Amino acid sequence: MLAPVRDEDGAPFWEHTARGELRIQACAAPDCGELRFPPRPCCPHCRSFDSEWRLMSGRGRIWSWVRPHPPLLPAYAAQAPYNVILVELAESPRIRLVGNLIAAPGAPLNSVDPARLRIGARVQAVFEDVDGTHLPRWLLERP
Template sequence: MLRPVTDTDGAPFWRYAAEGELRVQACAECGEPRFPPRPCCPHCRSFACEWRLTSGRGRVWSYVVPHPPLLPEYAEQAPYNVVVVELEDAPRVRLVGNLVRRAGAPLGSFDPREVRIGAQVRVVFADGLPQWVPA
């Protein structure tokens, strides 16, 4: 399995995910949530930030179904879905992940033909990675 590459700004996201929490970076001055994490608020230009716990609920905003050829680590699991989830309590934040039947299920566990834009989902965690399941 491929693992995420972390940088200084994004490392807290992955640390919280490893603890089973979905948190997003937010500006400590104006309060605007932002993703991906970055050092400066694009709204007020402040460098002050905090990590807010989210409800972990959202909706499928978009999706794609990759087909081979892919990276070798994923080719055997294709076809599978890759969803973009808009968070319920931070609607400007959209996260990329996979819709699965249950935490830790293989990528192909949710039939790509059943994915629907607007479907309600909630986050689950498997091995420190956020995944999405139907709400």
């Protein structure tokens, strides 16, 4: 697995995913409150250095997707072809997270029929422990 960089700004994101929470950094300035991802020390809207981590619903929509051929990393070869999706969060469509659509918690990356991948499909985050890092993965919401 390609491990995430755990710098001072982004470390809280991974601490929250380990608890099964999707939290996004937000500006804590009284007149701003903008969500921002990836995490960074300064708000790009008002330039405040005050921040907090807000709990999100974990819901979103598929904004884009791709099926890599051949696999880019050897660790994923057995699951190829698999999907990689870009999810816009329900609370803020400007915030987009990369992940994989899976059929059920713990299912392999290639567990969803590619015919089910649709731009705009509603998804819900789940968290999978992969080599000690809890990655957001996504399930299709039931209508």
